[in-house]
């Protein structure tokens with residue numbers, strides 16, 4: 001046993017703070033001794049290997065603490081209420097379309113989920129799809145959601161007519177934001193990716209929501225062919241009277257129907273927990289990618305959340321250690 | 330670099346962690362009226378020469394480097410601050426479990442593992458304590474580990490080599506600094522249950538910040554006052570204090586260097602390389 005402690009004192013002592021050293025173990029019983037010694041000397045066991053342990057010199061700062069509070073996993077919850085859509089955009093990250101399997105999350109299920117989410121400290125809700133307003137009773141879900149949390153619903157705003165419009169008008173304005181997709185300032189680019197005639201109807205939907213007194217945020221998804229679109233969009237946003245915090249411009253992710261764009265993975269994305277009828281996902285941008293699935297069901301919610309936080313911590317610590325080991329990379 | 334306002338402090342880079350320690354201390358002084366910068370040397374002999382040549386204002390010296398500086402300056406060099414842990418440093422002899430407590434006179438005929446020839450705690454002082462108790466080189470077998478010479482025992486490597494000799498039954502006892510034993514037993518004494526302390530010295534002094542006589546006393550005093558104000562309860566200060574191995578900076582008390590003066594004198598240890 002003393003031989004192990006001598007190795008620890010020598011190797012860890014010679015390791016620069018923030019770096020990692022691999023210390024050989026003589027047997028499985030050594031692990032508990034190493035853990036005790038590390039705890040007492042302010043160092044941390046990073047990884048347990050078959051015959052060795054990797055020890056981080058000095059305490060590891062919690063990577064979650066370095067994130068702004070609103071970006072920490074568990075602050076914001078995403079929910080896919082359904083996957084079918086009146087459109088079939090060529091970059092859709094979840095391959096939605098009129099013929100996509102709906103995979104509906106019922107109002108009752110949403111109610112149970114939100115209760116657990118609020119109890120676990122979730123402070124903000126984003127509802128998305130598919131097109132959420134494909135569900136005729138979407139207003140019930142939004143009424144429930146806004147009674148519990150500030151809620152944003154992502155929509156293409158093309159279905160605000162007839163019964164749906166009447167139900168929309170009756171919704172509370174407090175705690176609700178409609179985030180509406182618009183990809184360009186003129187029909188060309190928008191319609192190329194989202195379907196002919198979709199630009200005019202989306203613009204009508206934005207004006208309708210603004211006229212009804214809803215808080216509106218307009219979101220653009222730009223691909224490689226975006227050109228000067230961003231500048232033109234900013235001008236249109238200003239014409240619509242949108243403030244800076246009512247505008248979102250983001251890049252296409254290489255997920256679902258998109259065959260080009262940014263590549264995402266569990267190690268490259270800060271998680272934003274996302275629940276669908278099929279389970280829990282690392283991030284809403286990849287809610288049909290098996291590699292991004294976290295759990296088959298959201299309950300117990302606090303445990304699922306903890307597992308996501310823990311995995312993120314591991315990725316970050318590993319990433320930080322690699323970054324400090326290979327500073328030339 | 331060494332302009333009017335910046336005190337230049339020398340230290341020895343005995344581990345890579347010396348860099349964050351001194352970067353942290355430098356940053357702590359950046360907002361004071363006595364800013365400092367630091368220079369790292371690979372060994373204490375070079376650092377002492379540089380202090381004597383006036384290339385640095387202060388030297389963070391081991392006890393051996395301090396005694397040498399004092400001798401080279403005919404006793405005019407000043408110690409201006411030290412760690413709380415420098416006032417209560419000790420040498421321990423460690424044996425295999427079951428050896429029991431020993432007095433130094435019991436060491437005759439044993440195999441005694443000793444560390445680097447320039448380490449106060451692992452070589453110079455233990456030899457002195459033994460000699461004073463009547464155990465000379467002819468009365469016991471000395472097993473010598475001259476590892477990391479130039480670092481005055483700071484790396485602890487020769488302490489660990491000596492302990493390995495005890496575990497391998499190549500020696501009966503090993504002389505180590507109390508800091509090495511504390512690092513080993515931090516997780517509990519049962520983690521090193523096959524070893525035990527068989528003899529322990531009185532407290533003596535270890536490192537200090539050394540200045541030469543000519544350095545402006547008022548300037549040094551302001552620097553020392555700011556140093557003493559580092560606070561264990563302040564997380565930023567604590568990070569540096571932990572790395573450097575102290576809770577509190579102290580004014581020097583020089584009585585604790587007496588045994589080392591005597592040891593270096595009687596062993597004829599040179600004043601330089």
Ligand code: SF4
Pocket residue numbers: 085086087088089091092093094095096097129130131156194
């Ligand atoms: S991107 Fe939105 S609007 Fe387009 S198909 Fe997907 S869910 Fe429907």
